[in-house]
Amino acid sequence: MSVTISSKGEVLYCSISGEIDHHTAAHLRKKIDDATETLMPSLLVLDFSGVTFMDSSGIGLVMGRYRNMSKLGGKVHIGNPTPTVYKLMTLSGIERIATIDPVENTESYR
Amino acid sequence: MKLKNKFSLSFPSRSANESFARGSVAAFVAQLDPTLEEINDIKTSVSEAVTNCIVHAYKNEVGQIYIYCDIADDNTVRIKIRDKGCGIENIKQAMEPLFTTIGGERAGLGFAVMQSFSDNLKVNSKPGKGTTVTIFKKIMPRYTVNGKQ
Numbered sequence: 001m002s003v004t005i006s007s008k009g010e011v012l013y014c015s016i017s018g019e020i021d022h023h024t025a026a027h028l029r030k031k032i033d034d035a036t037e038t039l040m041p042s043l044l045v046l047d048f049s050g051v052t053f054m055d056s057s058g059i060g061l062v063m064g065r066y067r068n069m070s071k072l073g074g075k076v077h078i079g080n081p082t083p084t085v086y087k088l089m090t091l092s093g094i095e096r097i098a099t100i101d102p103v104e105n106t107e108s109y110r
Numbered sequence: 111m112k113l114k115n116k117f118s119l120s121f122p123s124r125s126a127n128e129s130f131a132r133g134s135v136a137a138f139v140a141q142l143d144p145t146l147e148e149i150n151d152i153k154t155s156v157s158e159a160v161t162n163c164i165v166h167a168y169k170n171e172v173g174q175i176y177i178y179c180d181i182a183d184d185n186t187v188r189i190k191i192r193d194k195g196c197g198i199e200n201i202k203q204a205m206e207p208l209f210t211t212i213g214g215e216r217a218g219l220g221f222a223v224m225q226s227f228s229d230n231l232k233v234n235s236k237p238g239k240g241t242t243v244t245i246f247k248k249i250m251p252r253y254t255v256n257g258k259q
Contacts, residue, residue: 023125055157
């Protein structure tokens, strides 16, 4: 599991790869939150295209980042979830707080 | 129902073992030639149950988690995930979506995900004694999925 972070203007782009569970989420959370505190973006993009497995810890990760971005007056977008990850996101209703973007939209933030 | 195969394992409730647990069950179930979706449903359910043992049952300690898995001759996989931790006071409440006793980064979706990703789910618990979660998932024979063997 790893996360590659880049920023462009007001956008913080986090490309996550590997498996997200309760164990790995703690590391992801710290890396993303450190970058958010430093760069104060208005949009946080979480690119899930490289995520090969996710349980509800991934939903918790998005919910927590949504809370942080709300305090900054910003938003969260979820990019490119694979079908298995998308199934869990749909079940959780996470799209009510974070927009799920197809690949072409997400790429434009890079 | 006659059993075709079974296995069991136990490991300490350390979060590094979450991937080991779901990977072990997935490797065992692979003999039934499941679809990617079926194997992912099983991995997700096991991951949720094992995480519950770590963050709830053994909240302030490291205890032992026991997994028993068997395959019936109709290709139904039964996975029992057991702990000897604190137990659940109110199972009905614990199974409500978004209910969580610890908040923070936990979404409160563990049981909802297990229910949704399995065919049947049973939870037995005694406060102070521990909890057993049993997940049932039937792996469809390939000929009924593709119209041929």
